[in-house]
Amino acid sequence: MSDAARPGDADPERTADAAADAVDAPSDETGAPASTSEMLGAALGGAARRAGLDPADGRSTGHVVWKAMGGWRGILESVLPGVVFxxxxxxxYDADTRSGNLLLSLGLSVGLAAVFTVVRLVQRQSASAAIGGLIAAAAAAALSLWTGRGEDSFIPGFLTNTIYGTAFLVSALVGWPLIGLAVGFLMGEGTAWRADRRKRRVFFWLSLAWAALFALRLIVQLPLYFAGDVTALGTLKLVMGLPLFAPLVAVTWLAVRALYPRAPK
Known part of the structure; x- marks a missing residue:
């Protein structure tokens, strides 16, 4: 099937595929400099490897998804502070004031995140994720206490989703999808994948899928923020967190493994 657009051709999938080819095709005149792309790929690939997302490891999909979520401890550290809040x-919650005890809710949530961080430090385990989560929780709590509005504690999350979603979307549209940069580093081929039409397409669509995840969170949660519905907002943040993250990690893993099949022993 030709990827070129034909007069009267209204097939959206074919049009999108053609767009993917157009933005991802190798070019000497456009695109990120090699050194920049290699540095970014190394950073992304290193982060993916530390999270257990290395296609060269030969791990099962279930193991990879579990490792990416941090196992039981990672799940508890990610979910429990939000549940406690x-x-x-x-x-x-007071129906008359339409507000809960903000100081108590935030104090318990941040306190629990601090406990998780201290436990990791005492056990001399990697605490970078826990420390990052604690800083984010403390910043969100400080903002919310400053404004006196419980819903404002979700603003940092909105900013994070906006930044990540924009990065994945823009990277795909300019022909340097972040997924491809990370995988290229992990598989030791740098940016050579850009010469492979199949890989370009897969990395393009995977990056768009991740961008869509972050965009979906914003589309669903922002109206609740403006409505001041903290309970619904907190519930949906939990529902749209790991339950959506894990399946997309699995899809990404399976797609990448299909592109780089293991050599028979």
């Missing part, structure tokens, strides 16, 4: 807010 939501429960405390709901239990102390």
């Amino acid at each position: 939501l429960v405390a807010w709901t239990l102390t």
